[in-house]
Amino acid sequence: MRLATRANGTPDGELIVVSGDATSCLSAADIAPNLLAALERWEALVPMLQARAELIQAGQGDPLDPATLRAPLPRSWQWLDGSAFATHGELMQIAFGLDPIDRERPLMYQGLSDRFLGPSDDVPVPDSALGIDFEGEFGVIVDAVPMGTSVADAAQHIRLIVQINDWSLRAIAPIEMKTGFGWVQAKPACSVAPFAVTPDELGGDWRDGRVCCDLLVEWNGARFGLVNGDQMAFSFPELVAHAARTRDLVAGTIIGSGTVSNREYAERGSACISERRAIEIIAEGNPRTAFMAFGDRVRIEGRASDGSTPFGTIDQRVVQA
C-alpha cells in the first residue's frame, strides 16, 4: 500500500491512498485526518486503508495531482537518523581523520522533526558558504514502540518506508561533531519523497530489514550516484531497537539509514557530495568537487528491482533563505 499527504491548509495535511502507478488516489481523511494520526491507531485502521486501496485498484480512484503532495509526514514528534552504511563511515573517517568507528553500536542522532520539506519544495539556506550538501537515504516510520523492544519485535513496528534527503551543511558539521553534542546548525529540515509504502509493497526488495532498492542521485541533471540500500551494517529493526533501548518511541517516529553508500563507490558513485570529496581527498590529497550553490537542483529517486519508483521523486532547488 502506498500512502501520501495532500496539502489541505492544515499543518499535517490530508491522508490519501495512492495507486501503484501513482496516477490515481482516494482521500482517507474519513479514516484518519492525517498520517500521523493514522500511525497512532495503525493496527485498527490498516484494514480500512487497504479497502480504500482496493477501490483505487478497481478503477474508482480520482486523478492524482503530484503538485499537491507534501512530505508523507509534514511534521513528526521524532526523527532519529542513523549512519548505517559502513563504507560511508570508513571513507569519512579516513579522509577527515575522525576517531575509529565502534562497529558494535549503531550511530544515531536526533534531528529536526517539526517540519519535513515536500518533494519539490525549495530548500532555504542562509549562506552558500555553509557547504550545502544533499544526503540520499531511506527511512522507516514506526508505530508506538515500547522501551526495550527486541530486534525481532522491532521489525513488526516498521509500518512504512520512505526516501529522504537529509540536507547537511558541511562547513558546520565537523565543528558540531567535535563537541560530541551532535548537529543542530549543520542539519536543517530534511526533504521526503512523496510516497510512504508498506514493506510488502517492496516485495523482495525489503530484505533482511534493509531497503534493497537503488537510489539514483542527480545533481543539476548529471548522474552523481546510483547506489543500493542493501549494504547497511545494521538493519532497520536493529536501528529501531537501538533507539528504543531507553525510551518509548512515539508513533510516527522516523528512523533513517544515513547516506546510502556502497563498497563499489568507484563505479556507483555516492549519495552525498561530502563522500565524493572524501574519495577525492583519499585519492588525490584534496577535494575537487565543490558543494552546492544557490539555484542548484538535486533529484533523488529510489528504484525497485522491477524498475518501478515506489517512493516517487525528490526534485528540488536550493535557494537563499
Place this chain on the structure above:
Amino acid sequence: MRLATRANGTPDGELIVVSGDATSCLSAADIAPNLLAALERWEALVPMLQARAELIQAGQGDPLDPATLRAPLPRSWQWLDGSAFATHGELMQIAFGLDPIDRERPLMYQGLSDRFLGPSDDVPVPDSALGIDFEGEFGVIVDAVPMGTSVADAAQHIRLIVQINDWSLRAIAPIEMKTGFGWVQAKPACSVAPFAVTPDELGGDWRDGRVCCDLLVEWNGARFGLVNGDQMAFSFPELVAHAARTRDLVAGTIIGSGTVSNREYAERGSACISERRAIEIIAEGNPRTAFMAFGDRVRIEGRASDGSTPFGTIDQRVVQA
C-alpha cells in the same frame, strides 16, 4: 503570569492560569486548548490570558489541585538543550579528559521532545547500572523564531521560563558523545516543574537573559546543591539565536541552559551527580558518589531572590521500566 497544564485525558492537557501563590487557578481552555496551541498565537492571545490572571488575582479563581498538574508542555515539536555553564564544562573536561571546549560557540543538542514527564511522575529506567543521574536546569520556551534572528530579536521571542530535570544515563553518555552524533540512549525523557512563567514574573531575577534564581537540589532528602543560574557563559537569547541560525524555530521550542553550575561549587554543590563525581576525580583521583538507585528520589526547586518558588517543585522517584 504563571501558566500550567492540567491533565484532561488529551495528549497536550488543558491550559490553566495559576495564581502567584499557586493556590488558585482558572482554565484557559476557551482561549487556547493547550499551551502548545497558545504559543502558536501568543501575541494575539496573551491579553486574554492576562485578563484571566487578573480575575484570579481578584479572588475569582478555583482551588488548584497540584496532583493534576503535568509538565507545562507535555510534548513539544523541539527540545534543544545547551550546556552554557562554563564551570560544569570545565570540570567535566578535566575529570574525563575531553577535548578542550570552544568558548566561542554554544554547545547544543536536540533531544527527545515527544513527552515531558510531569513534576511528580515516576521516572522509568530499564537498568540501574546505566548511571542514572539528574540534571537541574532552567529553560525558555519561544514562539515561532525565524531563521537568522539576531540575539537582540531572539530575546523578544522568549515567552516563558521553565525549570527542567534533564535525566541522563551516564554509563552511555560518553560512548555516544565519542561518536560526535550526540545522545540518544543517554537522554531519556526530561521532567519539567509545573509552572511556566513569563519573564516579567521573575522581576530582576530575569537579568542579562539569564534566570538568576537559586536552584535547590535534594537527593533522597539531603541537600545536594544550591546553585544559581546567573553564571551562564551564553545567555538564553544567545542560545535561541544560535539554534535559529539555519532553521526556523517552531513555536513551542524549548531551549535549555544545561546543568546549572557555579564557580563556587565547593560551597554550593552541584545540580547533577556527574559533576560531583568529576570534582571527586579531580581532587582524589576517583569518584566516591554512586549514581541513583531504583527508588531514589530527587527534588528540584527554583527559588527567586524574594524566597518565592516561581516554577513549583519537581519531586520524583526513579523506578525500573
